[in-house]
Each structure stands twice: as structure tokens, then as C-alpha cells.
Amino acid sequence: MDPVLLLDVLLLILAVLAAVAAMLQRDLLGSVMLMGIYSLLMAVIWANLFAMDVSFTEASVGAGAATVLLLMALTRIGTRERSGGDHSLPALVLVVLTGVVLLYGTSELPRFGDPQAPAQLHIAPHYLAQDIGKVSDSATPPNSPHGEGDFGHHVPNTVTAVLASYRGYDTMFETAVIFSAGMCLLLLLRPIPRRSPETVTIDESGSTSHQKSESVVLRTIGGMLIPYILVFGFYVQMHGEIGPGGGFQAGVLVAAAFILHSLLFGRTATDRWLPRWLVDLAMSLGVLLYAGTGVACMAMGGHFLDYSALDRVHPAEAEALGMTLVEAGVGLTVASVVLTIVRKVQGGTR
Amino acid sequence: MLNFLQPWANHFPVLLVLIPLLGGVLAPIFGRGSRGWAWAVLTTGIATIISIEMLLVVRSGGAISYPLGGWPAPFGIELKVDLLSAIVALVVTSVGWIVTIHSRRSVQVEIPADRLGPFWSVWLLAITGLLGIIVTGDAFNMYVLLEISALTIYGLIAMGRSRDRKALVSAFNYLILGSIGASFILIAIGLLYAHTGTLNMSDLHQRLQASDGGATVMTARAFLLVGLSLKMALFPLHFWMPAAYSTAPSAVASLLSATATKVGIYMAMRFLYTVLPTEGGVLTDPNVWLLGGCAGAAIFYGSIQASRQPSLSLLLAYSSVAQVGYIVMGLAVGHIDAMTGSILHLMFHALMKGGLFLCAGIFIYRLGSNDFTQLAGIGRRMPWTSAAVVLGGLGMIGVPGTAGFISKLHLLRGLLLADHPILAMLVLLGSAMAAIYTWKFVEIAYLKPAAEDAEEIREAPFEMLWPVWLLIGSSIWLGLNPAPVVELATDAARALLGGGG
Incomplete structure (x- = not known):
């Protein structure tokens, strides 16, 4: 198996775990920290997909600035979540259902990195070749x-x-x-x-x-x-x-x-x-x-x-x-x- | 055309967005303190003039396409103004302008003085976002502008807190629901991009029409429908709206009721008819049943709730739930007359509901609230405001002679011709129920005696009254002289149903 793919899968699993842990965490300080970790993991995933600009933004804005801002907000409102979470079963069912629909919707998408995918063929080649040329106008x-x-x-x-x-x-x-x-x-x-x-x-x-x-x-x-x-x-x-x-x-x-x-x-x-x-x-x-x-x-x-x-x-x-x-x-x-x-x-x- | 605008005529679509954007960005610098209101009136006034000129250009010369950055579509972002977008843009700018003119005093009372600069800035940015959604021809750009309008509207609603602390909760609820709606729309756009490789709306439509669709496009449609229903407050995803409109500052409630949900409906028209694949220009049966069913339920539920509310703001907000139902019903069935009725009702409802919410704001300005207990006998003490509410209510019912009659007539004819008698029944039933909630106000304002200990209340100042009467009066005038507007709406409906872009 491709080692890069293995790494991707591992990172994605970790990211999902971090996100779920951030939701379940009752201590808000811990929650913010977990969200920071989540952003950092996402930054690594983007980098792994060669989306360097996205990765850079995720690291500086998601893991950096957003974490600092949330921490500062916590200094004003305290770090304990006041009420215990009320888990509503219908909401869970709805969320799972939405997830299933989403999985169904992505099932027919082209495989990742497929050179024949519409996203690779239609407009992107011209962005890469920079051969579009401007609209002609009188000026x-x-x-x-x-x-x-x-x-x-x-x-x-x-x-x-x-x-x-x-x-x-x-x-x-x-x-x-x-x-x-x-x-x-x-x-x-x-x-x-x-x-x-x-x-x-x-x-x-x-x-x-x-x-x-x-x-x-x-x-x-x-x-x-x-x-x-x-x-x-x-x-x-x-x-x-x-x-x-x-x-x-x-x-x-x-x-x-x-x-x-x-x-x-x-x-x-x-x-x-x-x-x-x-x-x-x-x-x-x-x-x-x-x-x-x-x-x-x-x-x-x-x-x-x-x-x-x-x-x-x-x-x-x-x-x-x-x-x-x-x-x-x-x-x-x-x-x-x-x-x-x-x-x-x-x-x-x- | 006005002569001095001639050299800029090519740039109208981008100027329409750019003027309020620059106004909003410069407001913190030029619009400090009480000057902020004048700055906002100036900015929205220029935008109104541009949108009038733009409508004239589109009417005579057909749809305008504007390549931003000089990049041809679909490589760059294209602005595209057809008759429908020109009409909705004119509704947003003109009603936005009149509401801005009206709002000087109520904003002074309801917004702390040191925050007037940021307030008018955010106000103008909200209008920028709405106008940007209307003129764009690019699906992702629409999402970006949706972000601007949504973010600013959350902030504006939350400012109602100095009158009612509940504004913070309703703004927060709307923030969560609005964000869910926006992410659903973004997911759908992402799926469509993965399927076609383009973001330009006409290009998307062509490529989707040619492809067999399948799971990806079906899922995108589902996510779009849910996201857009949240944005336009279509039953059963309407529940953020009454709380938000009744707790927001009164000026903000008027602006939003006249423009924000209308732009949500406009987005639905765009996506359903000119982006997603259609079957010979109309929606497929399951879509019609789903949208028509929700719309029918919205009319029924909204009208019943409206007659049970304890305050004028809440009554008007639930009436809006019902009115969104009428408009969506017309756009769903895909008959030319129904679509015309839908577009007409979109325009007329913006005028009438904008005016009615201004009246609700005037009561708040004079009495501190518009709970019905406070409004007993108000008809004799504030005759002009109360009369405007009654006239607007007659428009909601659709009494002949008002604009509401014209739009409902077209809607009904379209529904019957498209063979949807049950939906047509619901429209009639909704109108009857609108009579009930309008009568409720008449009874309280004119037939109940004022409370013994009621303090002396004077009629609102003229500067707050004339914008109300301009809105309500023009809805009556359009009800008596409907021909030009009906022709305009019919052409817009024909272009939309032609799958045209």
C-alpha cells in the first residue's frame, strides 16, 4: 500500500478524533486546544495534498490566530461549560442521515487525483498555462x-x-x-x-x-x-x-x-x-x-x-x-x- | 439616461456593488456620529439611481454581462444582469434607500451614540452583500457575498439588545442556522464544481444539462434546497425569522423584511432554473411537490400563527412566513403566470411589508413597544400610522385595488392552469386568514378604548411618516396601474422559464 496514502488516512482519522474530542470536552480550555490540534492536523493534510497555500493559511489562521482569539475570549468568560450537554436523539439521527446523503453524493465523484476529472480538464489547464488572454475591448x-x-x-x-x-x-x-x-x-x-x-x-x-x-x-x-x-x-x-x-x-x-x-x-x-x-x-x-x-x-x-x-x-x-x-x-x-x-x-x- | 452617468454605463453592474461597498468602508471615516445617517442616505441613493438606469439598459438592450478583471467567462468571474436581477436589484436599493431615510430618529434612539459609525458601516455592507448576490453570474462568488450579507445581518440583529435582551439570543440562533444553511450551499457548489469543473452559472447550467447528473447532482440539489430554504425562511425552516425580526432594531427589521428574504428567494430562482438542470425549462414533479407542499404549509401555518401573536412585530413576521409561501409556490409550479405572480409578489411584498415594519417601528419609537396591549385605541391618537397599517394589511389580504390583488391574481391563474387546484385553494384560504389578522389590528386600534391612564401620545413626526406613505402609497398606486410592472415581470418570468441566462 502507498505509504503516503497510509499517512493521509492516519492523519484524517486523527483529525476526526480531535474534532469529536473537542465537542465532548467539558473544559472549554481543552476544547480550544483540541481545535488547535485539529487545525494543525488539517494543515499537514493540505500540505500532503500539495495545497501549500491552503496549508499555510490553515496553520496561521486556524491553528494560530483563531486559537489565540478563543483563548482570549475564555479569559473573559471562564473555562467551564455551564450546563451539561443535552444530547438530542433526533438531532443525532438527522446528522447521521445528512452524513449518509453526503457519502452517497460523493460516491460518484472522480477518484482523487484523477487526471480525467472535470475539474482537471475544463478550466484549470488554462490557469496553469496562463494562456487565457483578456476580453477584447476598444481600449x-x-x-x-x-x-x-x-x-x-x-x-x-x-x-x-x-x-x-x-x-x-x-x-x-x-x-x-x-x-x-x-x-x-x-x-x-x-x-x-x-x-x-x-x-x-x-x-x-x-x-x-x-x-x-x-x-x-x-x-x-x-x-x-x-x-x-x-x-x-x-x-x-x-x-x-x-x-x-x-x-x-x-x-x-x-x-x-x-x-x-x-x-x-x-x-x-x-x-x-x-x-x-x-x-x-x-x-x-x-x-x-x-x-x-x-x-x-x-x-x-x-x-x-x-x-x-x-x-x-x-x-x-x-x-x-x-x-x-x-x-x-x-x-x-x-x-x-x-x-x-x-x-x-x-x-x-x- | 442621465448624461453624467453615460461614460460609466458599461460598468453599471460592478458599480452597483462597489458604491455601497466603498460607502460601508468609508463610513467609519466620513460617517462618524450623526453624519453616518446622511452618508448612508447618500450611498443608497446613488445605488438606487444606478439600479434604475441599469433596469432601463436591460429593458432596452437585453441582459448585461460584465467580465471582471477583463477575463472572459468562465475563466474569470462574470457579473450577469438579466431582467429578473435588475428588478430585484431595484427593489433592494429603492426600499433600502427609503428605509434608510426613515430611520434617522429610530436609530438615534435604539443604537448607542458612540456606535453610529460602525452601525451605518455594517448597514451598508449588508446592502452590498445583497446586491452582490443579485448581480453575480458566478456560483462561488454568490457564496462569498452571502457570507458578507449574513455576517453583517447577525451583527445588526444583535444590536436590538438595548431594547430587548432577547435580540442577542435570536441573533445567535440565526447565526448558527444561517451558518448551517451557508455551509450546505457551499457543499452543493463544491459538488457541482467537482462534477463539471466550472463555477460560472451559465456554464454550469449547460454542462449539467448535458450530463446525466446522477448521485452527485441529486445530492447537490438536496443540499441547495435545504440551505436556500433556511436563507429564505421557508416553512419548516422559518423558525429563526419571527424571533429575529421582532427583536432586531426596528430599522433593521424593516430592511431585512423587505430585502433579505427576497434575495434568498432570488437565489432559489437562480439556482433552480438557471444553474441546476431542468426538464424542458420546468422543475421535475418531486421538486414541485416538495416546494409546493412546503409553500402551502407555510401559508397555512404562517397565517394561523400571525393571528395569535401578542405584538405587531411578531404578527408581521409570521405574516412574512406566509408571504414567502406564496412566492415560493409560484416559482415552484413552473407556469409562466404563476412565475409572474411570484415575481410581482416579491416586489409588492417588499413595498408593503417594508412599510408595515416601518409602522411597527414608529409605534416602538412613540410607545416603547408595539405589544397589542399598548396599541389599544391608537387609531385615534396616531391616525396616519394606523391608517398605513390598515392599508398595508389590505394589501396582504389582496383586496382589489391593492398591489397584493394583482400578484395573487396571476399566481392563482398560474396555479389553476398548471393544474394545482389544492395549492390554489390554499392561496385563497391564506388570503382569508390575512383578513383575520388585519382585522385584529383594526379591532385593537379603532374599536377598543384607550387605557384610562394612557399618556398623551402624539403622531409621529413627518420625516418618519412620509417614507411609510411612499411605500404603502406606491403599492396602492401599482395596484391601480399594474400594466407596466406586470409586463416587466412577465418578461422576466419568460426569460427564467426559458432556462435563459
Whole structure:
């Protein structure tokens, strides 16, 4: 039997066990930890399937950011599940039935990795060959050099090409989803202003001193790590065209550096480096940069998000430039929204 | 066409989504404090103008296709606006605009002052998501925009908590159910992609029509039906809706009742007729029985429940359960007249129910709640608001002269011609029961004396009243002059049943 397949099966079984254990676990801290393990296992499975970008995202967002956010939420609501679980038999039957239908539905799907599968034959080959070519419109000069390939070897990572250009409109709205999540939190978690201002300040300074780490070892070693995390974040941001990575992962990494800083040195110290108004502004600016790039393409006579319109003489370079810009927008919004969520969950009342 | 819009005419489909998106993103910067409302009115106003122009373009020149990124379909994402999408887009933007104009005072009262910026931002993003669903021609893109509208709507409903703590529970319940619905839709799209290798809707339809389908497509259809039923609150998956609509801030309830479930129904029309394979343009019998049965049960159950509710908001919410039934019944049977009735009812119900929920909000603004115990004798103290409720209720019944009569007439004719007499009976029965719950309000508002110790209540200010009368009045006007709208809806129905894309 194929050893890789064996490993896949083993990992999948472990992932299912972790998910079931997370549901049955009564201690919420344990539950969160098990979900983190589940995400990590999934990241390995994705990597095993050669879906490196997905794996990277799952590791940084699923196992990393989501776990940290849930842990922070637990510090505010406690770790004990209040009521005992009430297991409803009809619900179980329904879930099992849905699972059976799903198994039935997947029974006729092509085998995994089948080169004759519709998903491999219809559109994907053109994504790989990058030979699609733009819709002709009056603004495009007739000898548009898209013949050498859509991106002219500027974008070797196909995943990034699909994400940021062929389906860039989807990615803009994924960024908008992140922005909406941040806005919903600002809407729901801002402290109710009825309390007198003095109590609020005492609360905030109190929580600040709690969050500051007193350990010299932690502060020294952790402090040394921060620049490296930031550099790695920027590397992932800029490197997305060539290798796995891009704005989503980079945003989480950059946010992680600042979260670490605030855990080690307290939130007031972090706010000195990165004022709150700047974080709030960056949330909007990221989506604005993405959409603004698209509007610029329209103003230059192309369709929305047709980056090649930015430079008609060198359309392939313009594609790469446009993708860099929108990825920067993604990174900006993701980093600032993660920071905002952390701030709200740490310090927001109610 | 307005002259200054001419250079942008090619870009209408994307602008319709882009304007509210930019409005929502910029609201935290430009729309702080009380300016947020003006910002939202401006944004939704521009979107309304664009959707009017877009409808005119589609009416004269046929469906518009917009290749995003300049990539041809099916490689890139295609926006596709046909008559049906143009109509639904106009309903969402115009009713959204009027509700926004109305809501300045009620939002001021119900939303804490320091959160007005985020509130209007989330409000505009919700409209963005709904409009994006309407104009897209790509199945996965529809899911992404569904995420935006769903996420923002959960947040908006939860803000009802300053009036009623139960809003948090109903928002959470809706979050769980909505997420289940969305994942079912995503699973279905994934199965369809694995089967065909494409995400573009017209491409999907062609390839599915050509293939023999089998287990994969059947399962995808099942998951889609369940997911979409949750989204459009079709009985028996409606139970999140009454709780959510009655506890949400009153402005949010009006917006959602007029737009959110309508967009869910629009998605069902799209997926059932222009994505999934059809049999000569109509659904197969088991689908008709399933959808028609659920729709009939929705009419019956929703109308009975509506007449038993203790407050106006709950009454209206259960009446919406029934109205979703009428619309789904019309889209299920696949007869041109029934489909026309369905599209007409989608438009008219948005006008009438939007207006009615605004009235419910006005009562909350003046009285603090709209429980029927509080509303005794309100007809004499708040004559304009109460009269609007009665007129809207007549529309719900389908009295001749109101818009509801026109849509139900087409629906009934379609049901009878398609040989579904039992469903037609249910439509008539539902209308009779709508008379019961409308009478309940008349009795309380006009025939009961006001409580002895009732404080002096004044009629609502003009700035809250005229949007209500604009909505209710236009539903009456359309009931008296139905010809142009009926023609529009008939053309849209014909395009849909032609399997057209």
C-alpha cells in the first residue's frame, strides 16, 4: 500500500478524533486546544495534498490566530461549560442521515487525483498555462502582448494568480468579510458609555498591568523574536507571487508580532508604537486599496480589476503590480482587523 | 439616461456593488456620529439611481454581462444582469434607500451614540452583500457575498439588545442556522464544481444539462434546497425569522423584511432554473411537490400563527412566513403566470411589508413597544400610522385595488392552469386568514378604548411618516396601474422559464 496514502488516512482519522474530542470536552480550555490540534492536523493534510497555500493559511489562521482569539475570549468568560450537554436523539439521527446523503453524493465523484476529472480538464489547464488572454475591448491595442502568457512569467504561483487576478473579485469580498467582522465587533463590543469615565480608566490600567509579563527571560527572548516575525511577515507578503503566501497569511503574522509585543510589554507600550486610530484607519484603508486599484483600472479604460489596463505597453508587469497592490490591501486589513479583535476581546466590556 | 452617468454605463453592474461597498468602508471615516445617517442616505441613493438606469439598459438592450478583471467567462468571474436581477436589484436599493431615510430618529434612539459609525458601516455592507448576490453570474462568488450579507445581518440583529435582551439570543440562533444553511450551499457548489469543473452559472447550467447528473447532482440539489430554504425562511425552516425580526432594531427589521428574504428567494430562482438542470425549462414533479407542499404549509401555518401573536412585530413576521409561501409556490409550479405572480409578489411584498415594519417601528419609537396591549385605541391618537397599517394589511389580504390583488391574481391563474387546484385553494384560504389578522389590528386600534391612564401620545413626526406613505402609497398606486410592472415581470418570468441566462 502507498505509504503516503497510509499517512493521509492516519492523519484524517486523527483529525476526526480531535474534532469529536473537542465537542465532548467539558473544559472549554481543552476544547480550544483540541481545535488547535485539529487545525494543525488539517494543515499537514493540505500540505500532503500539495495545497501549500491552503496549508499555510490553515496553520496561521486556524491553528494560530483563531486559537489565540478563543483563548482570549475564555479569559473573559471562564473555562467551564455551564450546563451539561443535552444530547438530542433526533438531532443525532438527522446528522447521521445528512452524513449518509453526503457519502452517497460523493460516491460518484472522480477518484482523487484523477487526471480525467472535470475539474482537471475544463478550466484549470488554462490557469496553469496562463494562456487565457483578456476580453477584447476598444481600449486594448490590437497587438496586446498577452500572447506570451497572461502574466509573462511574473507570477509563477498559480494559486496567487487565481486568487488575486482571475478571481480577484472574490478575494476583494473575502477581504470585505474580514472588514465586516471587525466592524461587527466594533459595533457589538465597544464598552457601554454609561459608566463614569474614572472607572473605565482604572479598569484599563488594571487590565494592562495584568497583561504585562513580569518575567525578564520572557521579555528579553520574546522581544528579540518580534523583529524576525515582522520580517517574515513582510517576506510572506511580498513573496506570494512566487511561493506560498500572500496577504492573508502575512497579515496574521504581522498582527502576531504586535500581539506578542502587547503581551510582553503591556498594551499601553504597544499603543505608543501603533496608535489605535491608525489600526482603525488601516482596516478601511486595506479594502480601499484593493477596491481603489480596481477603480484605477476602470479609470484607465479597462474593466474593474483588469490590472493590465494600468500599463498598456507592459501589461504583464502591470498585472504583477496590480496583484502586489491588492495583496497589500488584503494584508493591511487582515492585520488591523486581527489586532482590533484582540483589543476588543481583551479590553471590551460586555 | 442621465448624461453624467453615460461614460460609466458599461460598468453599471460592478458599480452597483462597489458604491455601497466603498460607502460601508468609508463610513467609519466620513460617517462618524450623526453624519453616518446622511452618508448612508447618500450611498443608497446613488445605488438606487444606478439600479434604475441599469433596469432601463436591460429593458432596452437585453441582459448585461460584465467580465471582471477583463477575463472572459468562465475563466474569470462574470457579473450577469438579466431582467429578473435588475428588478430585484431595484427593489433592494429603492426600499433600502427609503428605509434608510426613515430611520434617522429610530436609530438615534435604539443604537448607542458612540456606535453610529460602525452601525451605518455594517448597514451598508449588508446592502452590498445583497446586491452582490443579485448581480453575480458566478456560483462561488454568490457564496462569498452571502457570507458578507449574513455576517453583517447577525451583527445588526444583535444590536436590538438595548431594547430587548432577547435580540442577542435570536441573533445567535440565526447565526448558527444561517451558518448551517451557508455551509450546505457551499457543499452543493463544491459538488457541482467537482462534477463539471466550472463555477460560472451559465456554464454550469449547460454542462449539467448535458450530463446525466446522477448521485452527485441529486445530492447537490438536496443540499441547495435545504440551505436556500433556511436563507429564505421557508416553512419548516422559518423558525429563526419571527424571533429575529421582532427583536432586531426596528430599522433593521424593516430592511431585512423587505430585502433579505427576497434575495434568498432570488437565489432559489437562480439556482433552480438557471444553474441546476431542468426538464424542458420546468422543475421535475418531486421538486414541485416538495416546494409546493412546503409553500402551502407555510401559508397555512404562517397565517394561523400571525393571528395569535401578542405584538405587531411578531404578527408581521409570521405574516412574512406566509408571504414567502406564496412566492415560493409560484416559482415552484413552473407556469409562466404563476412565475409572474411570484415575481410581482416579491416586489409588492417588499413595498408593503417594508412599510408595515416601518409602522411597527414608529409605534416602538412613540410607545416603547408595539405589544397589542399598548396599541389599544391608537387609531385615534396616531391616525396616519394606523391608517398605513390598515392599508398595508389590505394589501396582504389582496383586496382589489391593492398591489397584493394583482400578484395573487396571476399566481392563482398560474396555479389553476398548471393544474394545482389544492395549492390554489390554499392561496385563497391564506388570503382569508390575512383578513383575520388585519382585522385584529383594526379591532385593537379603532374599536377598543384607550387605557384610562394612557399618556398623551402624539403622531409621529413627518420625516418618519412620509417614507411609510411612499411605500404603502406606491403599492396602492401599482395596484391601480399594474400594466407596466406586470409586463416587466412577465418578461422576466419568460426569460427564467426559458432556462435563459
